[in-house]
Structures are given as C-alpha cells and as structure tokens.
Amino acid sequence: xxxxxxxxxxxxxxxxxxxxxxxxxxxxxxxxxxxxxxxxxxxxxxxxxxxxxxxxxxxxxxxxxxxxxxxxx
Amino acid sequence: xxxxxxxxxxxxxxxxxxxxxxxxxxxxxxxxxxxxxxxxxxxxxxxxxxxxxxxxxxxxxxxxxxxxxxxxxxxxxxxxxxxxxxxxxxxxxxxxxxxxxxxxxxxxxxxxxxxxxxxxxxxxxxxxxxxxxxxxxxxxxxxxxxxxxxxxxxxxx
Numbered sequence: 647x648x649x650x651x652x653x654x655x656x657x658x659x660x661x662x663x664x665x666x667x668x669x670x671x672x673x674x675x676x677x678x679x680x681x682x683x684x685x686x687x688x689x690x691x692x693x694x695x696x697x698x699x700x701x702x703x704x705x706x707x708x709x710x711x712x713x714x715x716x717x718x719x
Numbered sequence: 720x721x722x723x724x725x726x727x728x729x730x731x732x733x734x735x736x737x738x739x740x741x742x743x744x745x746x747x748x749x750x751x752x753x754x755x756x757x758x759x760x761x762x763x764x765x766x767x768x769x770x771x772x773x774x775x776x777x778x779x780x781x782x783x784x785x786x787x788x789x790x791x792x793x794x795x796x797x798x799x800x801x802x803x804x805x806x807x808x809x810x811x812x813x814x815x816x817x818x819x820x821x822x823x824x825x826x827x828x829x830x831x832x833x834x835x836x837x838x839x840x841x842x843x844x845x846x847x848x849x850x851x852x853x854x855x856x857x858x859x860x861x862x863x864x865x866x867x868x869x870x871x872x873x874x875x876x
Contacts, residue, residue, distance in 0.1 A: 681759070695794040697799050
C-alpha cells in the first residue's frame with residue numbers, strides 16, 4: 647500500500663533526509679546549509695555584472711576552472 | 720566575510736520588504752528555504768526588472784551592509800541580467816533573467832512564502848537549473864526532482 651507522502655520513486659535514503667530536514671526549524675536549516683568555501687577566480691572579485699546571461703555563461707566557460715562545475719554541459 | 724546565516728537572512732528579508740522590492744529566492748538557496756537539505760554559498764535573488772525596483776534593491780542592500788558604488792547601483796537600476804555581489808556581509812547573486820523562466824510575474828504567481836521569504840516554486844527552480852544545464856546543475860537535478868516528488872507527496876498526506 648502506498649502511503650501519501652511516501653513517494654515510491656524517491657530513494658529511501660533521500661526520503662529520510664527530506665523528512666529530517668522538514669522537522670528542523672528554518673533557522674537550523676539555514677545554519678547548516680550556507681557554507682563558506684573559497685572558489686578560485688569566482689571569489690577573487692568583490693563585484694561583477696553581466697548585461698546578459700549569455701555573457702555570464704561565456705565568462706564562466708572561459709575563466710573558471712572546469713572542476714567548479716559552472717561550465718555548460 | 721562569513722556564510723549567510725539566519726539573522727542575516729531575516730535582516731535581508733526585512734530590508735527588502737521595507738523597500739518594497741519585488742524579488743524571489745531562486746536556485747539552491749531557494750530550494751533550501753523550501754526544505755531541501757543541501758549546502759550552498761550564496762543567496763540567489765530573482766529580481767523583477769525595473770528602474771524603481773533596482774533602486775529599491777540598492778537601498779535595501781546598502782541598509783544591510785553592502786558597499787555599492789554609484790556605478791554598481793546603476794547596474795541594478797538598469798537590470799543587468801546577472802550581478803554578483805561579494806562586497807557585503809554575505810554573497811548575493813542578483814538575477815534579472817534566469818534561464819528557463821520567461822517572466823517574473825509568472826514566477827511570482829507560483830511562488831511560495833516561507834516565514835516571510837518569497838521563494839520560487841520548486842518547479843521553477845528545477846526549470847531554471849534544467850535550462851542552465853551546467854555540470855553542477857546536472858549533478859543537483861536528480862536529488863532536486865526527488866525532493867519535488869517528496870514535497871508533492873507530503874502535501875497530499
């Protein structure tokens with residue numbers, strides 16, 4: 647029997663994580679969700695602006711290390 | 720500069736509300752507000768593009784501690800598609816034209832309110848990541864889709 651909220655397509659491990667997160671207050675969720683890690687190039691300027699998203703994507707492709715994952719597939 | 724924390728989030732939310740900024744949390748930060756258990760570095764704001772809204776956004780960001788030059792405030796007023804701010808107490812990406820979402824008004828109609836934080840619907844967050852199609856999005860999408868399925872299922876119960 648399928649219990650509402652127990653979607654069979656969701657892997658069990660993920661479902662348990664989602665349920666655990668839902669039980670935490672928002673303040674706690676945010677405390678553990680936002681982290682500070684240095685990202686080369688990306689974090690080396692205090693401000694950037696791009697007129698178009700295409701410009702931004704092109705800049706990411708050209709300047710960021712591929713392992714950061716900002717490049718288009 | 721530290722990571723974005725709850726007090727900063729509420730300060731930002733309250734400042735944006737005081738200045739009547741029309742915006743939505745989007746991206747992974749939006750998903751986290753919806754309950755998605757994951758980590759990220761910055762807050763992503765999808766902002767309705769207009770000179771008045773950009774001016775109000777500049778005022779609100781200044782109020783919470785961002786050091787914006789006149790040129791940077793002008794970028795916000797002109798509604799540049801993507802503005803990356805690391806000149807404040809936390810990192811913010813301002814997005815005026817996210818991939819995969821046609822108009823702010825459409826996303827606003829579907830948005831969800833989480834303790835006063837206006838957040839894009841999970842379908843819009845997923846659509847935006849699908850359209851952006853970066854390596855990091857491809858990696859995040861299976862778990863985000865599973866979260867959407869779980870979220871929709873849990874609303875039925």
